[in-house]
Amino acid sequence: MNSVTTFSPAQSVEQVAFQRTELSVILSLYGRMVAAGEWRDYGISCLREVAVFSIFRRTAEYPLYRIEKRPKLRNRQGQYAVIGMDGHIIKRGSDLKTVLRVLERKLIRAVEE
Numbered sequence: 001m002n003s004v005t006t007f008s009p010a011q012s013v014e015q016v017a018f019q020r021t022e023l024s025v026i027l028s029l030y031g032r033m034v035a036a037g038e039w040r041d042y043g044i045s046c047l048r049e050v051a052v053f054s055i056f057r058r059t060a061e062y063p064l065y066r067i068e069k070r071p072k073l074r075n076r077q078g079q080y081a082v083i084g085m086d087g088h089i090i091k092r093g094s095d096l097k098t099v100l101r102v103l104e105r106k107l108i109r110a111v112e113e
Contacts (some may be wrong), residue, residue: 016051018044025096026053026067030104040062063093065090065103 008039018026033039033055041056050070054063066083073079077095082102091102 014048016049016069017046018053018069020050022069022096023053025100029100030055033103067100085090 011107017034030039032044038057040053040058043054043056045054049072050068052069053067053106055065055067056063064085068081068083069079070081071079073084074094077092078099080094080096080099081092082090082099084090091099092097
């Protein structure tokens with residue numbers, strides 16, 4: 001017997017994803033850090049409760065930073081967070097550009113050295 005599984009809209013799994021404007025902000029910073037030689041690769045995961053932009057120095061290692069979007073935290077600590085390699089939250093807030101400033105400071109240090 002052949003069985004075909006179909007999914008109705010009610011059965012579909014919701015995923016959190018970055019909007020185009022959010023990705024534009026993130027990729028702008030990413031491009032500057034790549035040009036400075038600090039970052040080399042990235043990965044994007046869209047899961048049920050969180051969207052993650054992972055930043056790598058080399059392809060086959062743990063991410064240096066994770067930029068996470070958790071819409072359920074929108075009214076609490078803010079939906080955006082920058083998380084370090086050790087899992088600690090470096091910065092959290094409701095404005096993506098403000099949260100990413102913590103990584104832009106690292107770009108300024110990289111250029112000064």
